[in-house]
Amino acid sequence: MSILRTLTAVTAALVLAGCSAGDGAGDEAGRGEAGRAGGAPSHSAAPGPSAGAPSGTRPDRQHDGWRDSDIPVFGPAPAAEKIALPPGGSVPYLLRIPTTQKVAFLTIDDGFLKHPEAPKLIAAARVPVTLFLTTNAIKDNPDYFRPMIAAGAVVESHTITHNNLRGKSYAFQKREICGSADRLAKWYDRRPVLFRPPFGNKDATTLRAAHDCGMKAAFMWKETVHKGKVRYQEGKRVKPGDIILMHFREAFVKDFLSALRAIHKAGLTPALLEDYI
Template identity: 80%
Template structure:
């Protein structure tokens, strides 16, 4: 009888040991992870984005935005001149980031624009980019749209119709040749324009020209009005040495205002 009791005790111990090791039929069938296998509440999520270090910025430096609201097409005035706008008249909570020239080609700019995943408009000067048009292709692939900023970046105001038309049409033609889309928007260098500029731009197929409400330089946002980006505002920056600081500062200003970057071209009919 004592032998039988011993065998029974051994069998029970083996059964308990097997259960504690997780070898029950339910565990083998994948009924659910044991508490030890569950992810730690304090540990990183399996889907967390990597925070990579780049030259002068990290992925986590880029503000995160939700999708932009559906665009509202603006109404352009009829006539033989292109309108010249300081901002987009919209109630949508959006702002528009534009980048000019292209003289200095910062090596981080294509990567930063792609990583940010926000729409930008590039007003490019053809003489500034003719040494390396391919530099801008990754930005276009990431969603940037190229528009016209003249051939030589000269002051158009006061120049003849023929001179201004050559600057505007020539730049648009060359940009269309390089990138497969002829620009339909323009920005006059320094924001300087006159009635002749707007007539020549219209005759070159430009739908509208654009000024700006904020500028960004050396990481500082400068406001023409108030201290906050407003819905419909156009922000100007350039391809300069401080591109990384300028781009991130512009995005932070948009984020702080509770706005989302939107594409300028989506609002022009």
């Protein structure tokens, strides 16, 4: 009997120790990188599904500078309502998508700096993004962007050399836009249909050349993200239809998470820009 009582006591102690360890791990996972930095609160309390995990859960893995719990969780985007594009020989130039749907659009430019965490973070976030890539910036490693495409990102045109197009000749602008689209088509088996002029600078020639290169629309933005800070053109909140701009830079992780938190705080859901055009 004394042996039986001893075994029972040991078993009970192990169970209690396991519960205590689990609770402590849960507290640390819930804090995440954002909680320690004093940024937006973690959203691990409402995790989304993850491959290989039970429905309604997401493992809170630690990565380089971020945790899974740092990523806001969004519901599915509504069915897209395509906008009407004006006829004529020029593409429209849009700062936001004219929609009342509770969506916003995250776009990422250039590709000069290839942060090692960007492909993993985009895949883990499971949100749609549009990549406006500069071909001279990515020609050293086009494969870097393939995992992002596999995760649902769509590649669009951002010229060959990232030159300021405003005031340049039609021939120069057409070469930059068409040439970029042609190269991206060879690398990724899809020719871009959307265009962003470098620096947002354009003129009437830009919009005509973009049209003649097969683009449907050109884009600026309503919010920018840099070094983890969201800057607004209007007010202090992302509005439905807003287009958000960030870049492939050293602060990619902070910028990406800050953009998603701003969208989440506004009660919006990330949607794919291409679905509305």
